[in-house]
Structures are given as structure tokens and as C-alpha cells.
Amino acid sequence: MNPGGRTLTSGIAASRPDGASPSAAALLRLADFSIDYLGSDGEVVSALRNVELEIREGEVLGVLGESGSGKSSLSNAILRLLPPNGRITSGRIEYRGKDLLALSQSELRQVRGAGIALISQEPALALNPVLTIGRQIIDVLRAHRRVSKEQAMEQTRAMLREIGFPDPDRISRAYPHQLSGGQRQRAAIAQSLICEPSLLVADEPLSSLDTITQAEILELLQKLKGELNLSMMFITHNAGVLSSLAERVAVIENGQMRACGTLDELSSLDDAYVRGLIFPEKDLGRVLVQPQEPNWSVTEEPFLRLRNVSKHFIQRHIFSRRKFAVQALQAIDFEIREGSTIAVIGRSGSGKTTLARCIAGFETPDSGEVSFAAEVANQSRGVVQLIFQDAGSALNPRFTAADAIAEPLVIARQASPDQRSQRVRQFMEEVGLDPSWASRIVIEFSGGQRQRIAIARALAASPRLLILDESLSGLDLPIQAQILGLLMDLQSRHGLTYLHITHDLNFLSRFADEVIVMDDGRIVERNTPAVLFQSTHPATRSLIEASERLHAPGLEVAQ
């Protein structure tokens, strides 16, 4: 049974045209496959150990794992594209029966792009910035087929149209920097498919895109799979995406295969780790039906009030230096009560981040006012703390964890050094970090751990309102769930009010009392998640539909 009520295997049977089972012959087989890396300090790190995988003709295999599990090494290694310090220490890669590791350079070149093609995480980085899109696609084509220039251009245009560009001529003449993120990913996919490979290896192809674009690209991949009978290895940390695309899923933990099978089989396994990956929301508590009441006494007066707040920016085009005004916020009006958890959602450019920065005091509104309840306003600085999206840049990389967490205390000149280290230890324990790591430097922590340090630091400033500006976006889903759980724990203990700014709807029904939808600098809707999911407003609907297509966890509403 699937806990949480989310069905994950609904979409797959429908996408296969004849419903027949995949052919028995293996297209790609990894046997006893291991990879090592040589670190800059001389240490040998094992990235993959004795991995066994199989992908059959016309099948999509999902590879599910967290960051650091070694899944990216997998995609690079298949085409022997490991960086200079990486080595394949054992195993075979069999593609249509031939061992890829034994091929000569020229034979390998023939397989690359024409047999097996790779799509990487950051589409912007996979495209050469000084060549046109068309040129880059044609070069791949002409590397494998003997075609004339005209034929090459014709085929390129056809491919671009297939990918979803209505004006292929304009796109093939454009340079990567002239396209949006979603367009670049489509162009990268076109480049990979131009020679009609049998197998597409996609390494986290959606992670750098916003929700709506993610859904579009996923739809594109589904379409291509159906029309071209494309086999795929889809590497990701997001199980929801796999549910509508992959027949089977392999779970990787710490470089080793942990389980393999259909999502149904995996979710009924008695394995907490696997279930945690597939249903990251499982530990987040029950679905909220209505706004929760805080368990400390709160005033009737609204905690935070925004009245008619507007803000615009002057931006310059990078090259033409022409200035234009961007209206980031238009006449924003709202209030929130103390102790509540409010989510602010909207697509990129809707003004959410500007709103956060105005409330936090990093930006001053052009007009209108941001005010707090009287007794709060009298408090000194630190009432509002902002947790940034990228914990990497939110912490000084040269600081130790203790330095970072104690900084608010140091700046405010509170507490003696002894008291400070005691409180650092306290905070570290609260956020789930080992206090003995206090003297380690920030760069030695993982992404999720760094975000915990940032939270601990925010707590040290004794805030009343915590604004999380897309703070979870860069993290794996399971880690996102863990951090959310931590935040919910901290709420009652410290009497916190939360404002979550996010562009995706992950876990929404589990943690948000109310949701505010923003579009184009305005608030268009505000409701509990339950009511919101029935909304008919176009901005809200597009977000919800995209998230449903991506099977975002936490979208369900309690019956």
C-alpha cells in the first residue's frame, strides 16, 4: 500500500502504445561496475561499488538517489567521460552486447551521440556560448552521418520543430545566451536526439528549471519516448517525476545499488530508506486540514502587516545598456497572524523574493508601509531573519560552523565567549548537527547541513519571524522533508512565525496554514491549501497542474 495516498504508477501503462512488455534483449547492461576518484589531498574516494544495472529496449529506467550517492558518476562513466581524476576500477558496460570499456577511441566516438546520448543537469553549461544553436546541432549530425549542408539544416529544423520550437529558423540562428533556461534545455535535448540514439541518459535534466518549465520538459520527454520508442536512463532524486516516466527504478545509496524494481514493488519493500526516497513526505506529519493554532499565547493584533506596498527596479540590459523599469511589487496588502506558517508561491518573476527582502528590510518599498505589531516593533533588530536559497553563499566559506552560528551574538555584543560556545552547542543540537563539528569549516558540510547551520544562525538572532526564501529548492526532496520537519519542530519551541517563499508546491499541504499566490507583482489569491487546490485562477491553476504532472509530494488533501 502507498502511505499518504499518493499513487505513483498511474501514468506509465497509458504511454505505451501497444501495452506489450518490453523486449527481453538488454540494450545496456552494467555488471560489477565500480568507479574511484582521486581527491586533491591524495585520498581515494569510492563513488560507485559493484553496480549492476540493466535497461531493455524501449524501457525507461529511473535511477533514484540522493546527492553524493554517485549517480552522476554513472552517467559520465557510461560514455567514458569521467574527469581526469576519475577511474573505472572494475566491471563491464555492455551496449548491445559490446563492452564499451574495450572499444577504441574511434569506435567509442561512433557510439557517443548516435547510440547513447547524454543530457546533463545544467543546459546552459552544455551549450557552447559562442556558437549558434543550429551550428551545434549540425556539428553533432555531421559527426555521424554523411549529409550535405542543406540536408543537415533541414533535419535540424525538423528536430527543433519536433522539440516544440514554433520558429526553428530563429532558434537555430540564435546563441545560447539569447534563450531562456527552458529553451536551452530543449535545445540541448534536440542536440542529443538529432542522430536518433537508442538510449538517452538524462542526469537530473529538470533540477535547474522552475516548476512550470519542468512540467513542460517532462511532457516533452514522455512524448519523445512514445514517438521514437526511446530508451532512457533517468537519474534524479525526485521519485515523483519517475512515476510518470519510468517502468523500473533502481535505488542507489552511497555508491551501491540498494533495490531495483517497479515503483509499486519498491514502495511495498520493508526498507525505510527506499520508502523515504519515494515518499519523502511520510515523516512530515499529517495533512493539515485547517490552519494550526500556535501553542503559545499570541496577540489579536496582526503580527505583520503590509499596506499598499509597491517597488520597482531599474535594470540595464547587459550589452545594450538601455534601462527599463521592472515593477516588482504592485500595491501589496496583507496581514499575517503570529505563529502561522504562510507559503508564498508564484512563478519566477512574480515578485516573491522582492516581497521577502522588503519585509526583511533589505529593500525599501517605494510606497506603502511594512509594519509589525506594537510589542514586536519595539524589539531591537533581529525580529525578522531571512534564510537564503543558497546556503553556500549565505555562509562565509572560511568561517567555522561555530563562527557562523555565533555571529549574531558577536555583532550584538551579547554573551561572553563561554556563553556563546554553549549556545552554539545548543543550537547545533536543536537543528540536528553534531556539536563536535562546531570547529569544522563551513565548506566541509553538505548542502543540507549548511542550511541547518544557516537556520541555527538565524535562531541565534532570536527572531520572531523567519522568512525562508526558496531555502529548500536546491536540496534533494528527502532532505527538504527533513529540514521542513525540523522547522516545524522549532516553531513551537521558539515561538516562530514562518513565511515560506517557494516556486514549487512540494509538501504544501503538510506545512502551510495558508497559501498566498503571487503573479506579476500582485497577490492574486490567498487560501488554505485545501481550498486552493480547487482554485480556478489561471496563475494558480498553472502552478498546480505543473506540480501534479511532476507528482510533487504533499499535494494531497485529506479526505
Place this chain on the structure above:
Amino acid sequence: MIRYMLRRFGHALLLLVGVSLLLFILMEAAPGDFFSEARLSGEISPQTLHALRAQYGLDQPLPVRYLKWVSSAMHGDFGYSVAYNMPASTLLLPRARNTLLLTVPCLLISWLLAVPLGVLAASRRGGWIDRVYSGGTSALLGLHDLLLALLALLFALRTGAFPAGGMASLDVTGGLWVHWKDIGWHMVLPAAVLIVGSLAPILRHVRSTMLDVLDSPYMRAAEGHGINRFTLLFRHALPAAANPLISLFGLSTALLIGGSLLVEVVMSWPGLGPMVLEAILARDMFLVLGAVLLSTLFLIVGNLLADLLLYAFDPRIRTEA
């Protein structure tokens, strides 16, 4: 395109004006004025001196003097040399021409040497070519212009294969071609010293730029698509490296013009270098000013050319979308 060029050109002009002002103010620090040395040497008659004083406004305040100098410079008059008792431009322009004659070919040659070698070494990273290249450039970095110039002189004196100095032999008769051959023969050693002396930083820059490009994710992605090595290197990597390589052009221009001073002095090549030195020793300020400004002009023009090349080769700058 026109807008971009006008912007760069305007910037260059401003720079030139700014430098001229800076140098003019610098000259203020010298005791006396531009003609005090002349008074002491007594070679020029007091009446001439008085006339010159008035012409260049030497008894006027600084801004006036500067403006007078600027307006006469625009007519090609760079002041008056008291050491040689003639207008400065008569002295400066031939010298400037000789400096250009030496540095421009050296610029082209060092670029033509550095880029292919650097690309080759980077494409075969870790191989013996690369190791020789890295070792060679590291060693070359230690060899300074002065040492090289002296060794070249020694070579010339010992073997007689090339002249030990000067730009042209005195006893050469014949047509234009013979004269040019003679000048070329004189140019070999100074050019060799100049090129070898400034090659090392350029070589390193090319190699590291190419390595950066070759390590980029888009190059790895292109390799993953099965594009062959030749196409990868020349049709993908090199265009991507164009931008940082062109900034190299500015770097090499600066190195060569800076190094040319010394090489000209030691190897007696009659360029701006020896002129500026003599002028300093003779306290001939107009000459110093003119020579330094001319060398600055060359550097600025070199950078302007680099800007032009950048526009031509980097689509990101071209497409002002």
C-alpha cells in the same frame, strides 16, 4: 556596431587626454620649467629662449600652458627640444616610426608563435609536448630582457653574423630593396631579444586559457556527442577561447612596448627608448613628455584594436539584444 566602436574610440580618446594631463602635472614637479636647462647651457640665444617661452606660455598658469600644448600638439607640434635645438616633433616622429617598425612585427610574430604552440600544448595536456612547453615557459620567465640583450650583443660581437647595434649600416648604397634588406638584417637581433623576452607570459596565458575552455562542461558535452577531436578543437574550443585570447593581445602589446625601451637602448636601435633616456639626462622635458605620450598612444591603439577584434569574434558582445 558603429555605436560600440564610437564608445570604445571615445574612451580611448579620453584616456589619452587624461594621461597627457597626468604627465603634464607630473612635469610640474620638476624644478624650474621646461627651459631652465637651456638657460644654463647657453647654447640657445636668450632672445630665442624668450620667444619660445612666450610661444609655449611658460610663464602662464598650468591650465593655460596645458591647453596651449594640447592645441599645438594637435597641429603636430610637440614643443621644442632644448638639447637638440629643434622642434620636438622633428626628433620624435622618426623615432616613433622606428619603434613601431621594431615592435609591430614582433607583436605579430610572438602571437603567431604563441597561439599555435599554446593550443597544441593544451590539446595534448600532460604529454611530452606539454611538459616541455610548461618547463620551457617557466625557465623563460626567469630570463629577463637585459640578460638576453647582452647575450645577443655577445653573440653579435663574437660571430659577426649580425650587427651589434644600430638600424642601418652607413655604407649601404643601392635601391630601396637593398636598404630594406639592410634594415632587416639589423632588426634580427633586437627583434629576437624582444620576442624571447616577452614570450613567456604570453605562452602561459594561451595555454591556461585553452585549458580552461577544454575543461568547460560544454566541451565535455560536445565530446559526449561524438564530435571528432579536430572539429572539437578548432570549431568549438578555439572560438570559445577567442575572447580571453584577444585580451591577450592587449597584454602582449603592453609587454612589447614596455620591453622595447630597454632593448632599443642596449642594442642601439634608434627608437623612442634611447630618446627618452637622453632627454632625461639632458633635462629636456618636452622631449620626455612627447616620447612617453607617443608610447602611450601606441598602447592605447593596440587595446583599441583588441576591442575591435573582440567585437568581431565574440557573438555575446555583438548581439546587443
Place this chain on the structure above:
Amino acid sequence: MRQRGKFMFVVSALVAVHLLVLFAGFVAPYDYATQDRDHAYVHPTRVHLMDCAGRFHLRPFVYVTSLQEGALSDYREDCSQPAPIRFFTRGDEYLLAGLIPSQLHLFGVASPARLYLLGTDEFGRDQFSRIVYGGEVSLFAGLLAALLALVIGVLAGSIAGASGGWVDETIMRVSELFMAVPWFYLLLALRAVLPLKMDPVSAFILVVGVIGVLNWGQPARLVRGVVLSGREQNFVQAARGFGAGRLYILKRHLLPMTFSLALTQMAVLVPRFILAEVLLSFLGLGIGEPFPSWGNMINEAQQYHVLVSYWWMILPALVPVPVFLGYHGLADALREKLQSQVRFRGDK
């Protein structure tokens, strides 16, 4: 690990060389000005372990040399007058650290023998001693000038980066002016307006000042870049959110970021400035006679007859080469360390 060993080797070698020239008076067997007209243009004294009769001696020694009758520069050794090299011996008086008079030298030979390890010049002055003394000048002129340029550059760069607005614009425009002139021409231009003849001490200060002051542009730009990107970092904004003032942010966040840059810049600038001093002195615009600088010593070698006949006179031009190589190696190692530090190690 090999990198670490190479790095330590380079650093220790450079430190050793600098210490050596700092104690020039002790290390050099003769004073830099002592003339010996009987031994003008002597080739380097041959140090023997085996004497004319074929006997082996443990202590190295030299023979007294003297000019042959009627010859201009034909020096012969006199087998009957061996002179052992003594260590920690007495010689010309000098001032230790410029204060304490001392006569102790690291090594030397007793008169009438001469230990001219690298030959002599036109006036019979020991080239080895002069190179050591000259090294003191050239090496430390470069070091001090680099320090000066860096101090001005860090100040200007951090002020520009931290202030922004017209302050930033002005400082950057001015630095651009300084960097628009080919560096050696600019150096000479400033030199031109200063008095030509000066005593060695003033000349030294002058040279350091001129080189240091004119070269602040590049360090300033680099520091400004670091400060600017530092200001944009979220952790700086977070600190401001905690109530931090500008001084705290500068001290605790921005300035430490410039340290590794400053160090690398030092390693890059010092050899360049050592060369600048050498070139200035070579052209007669730096340290002048009788105090030796590698530059003014090379000047002597420029004369054709010297260059051809007396090969040891070119040694002052060769001596800077290993120093430059050492500094460049140091700069490379520092640059690599700088790059590797910034990568996050927690993620894979």
C-alpha cells in the same frame, strides 16, 4: 604531496638568499669599494684541492696571482705561495646591521693572496662581494617597492570597492590612467622630474618610492574586484541583517578575502620590481657608484671590449635569474592554493 615539498623548497631557498644578502658584510670577503689596481679584470680565482706537486689537501686553497710583465691581463698563479681559505676570518671592516662595527667574515684568505671568487672589475673590486652587496639593494628594493604598491593598492581597492558610487568611479579612472602608460616609460617619466645625482641612501628610497607608487593600479583593481564580489555575497547581507556596521564587515569578512590575493600579488610583483630597480640602475637612473646594484654592475659589462674579453662581468645579469624563477614558482604555488581553497568539499 610532491607539490608541498616543492613549495617548501622554493620558500626556503628564497628566504636563504634574502638572509644571505642581508648579512652582506659578513658573507662578502671584501668591501664593495675596496680597489685593487694590481688586480684589475682578474678572472675568477681558482680554488684548488690539489697543489702543483700533486698533493691533496683537505682545506681548499688558492695561489697568489700576479700580473705578468708587460701583459695587460695575463695573470699567473705562483705555485710557491699557497694560501688556505679560512672561515670566520678577519677582513675589511663593515657595519653589522648597519650599526655594529665588525671585522668577522664568513671566509677569506690572508694577504697577499686574493680570493676573487667571481673575478674583479676595472678597478680591481671583488665582483663576488659586490654582487652580494648589490643583491641587498636589488632584492630589498623590489621587496619594499612591492610592499608599498600593495599597501596603496589594497587601500585604494578596498575603499573603491566598499564605497561604490563616484568614489569608486574616480579611483578606477585614475588607476586606468596609470595603467595606460607602458610601465617602464611611466617609471622614467617620474624619474625624469627628480634630481639626477643622489647619495645611495636617498637614491634607494627614491627608487623604491617611484616603483611602488606608480604600480598601485593592478593590485587596486584586483582587490576592488574581490571586495565588490564580497559585498554581494549573501553572508555579508546576512551580517548586515544582524546589525553589523561597515567596519565589522570590512574587518571580519572583506579584508580576509583579500589576504590570499595580496600574497599572490606579492609573489608576482616582487620579481617585476627587482627587475625595475636593476633596469633603472643600469640606465644610470637608480643607485649609482660606488655602491653596487646588480643594475649598475651590468652597465660595466655593456662595453664591447668587456663583454667579449671578460666573461665573468656578465654574471650580475645571470644572478637574478634563479631569484625570478623562485618567485614565479612561488606565485604559481600560491595561485593553485588559492583556487583549491574555494571549492566546497562537503558535496560530491
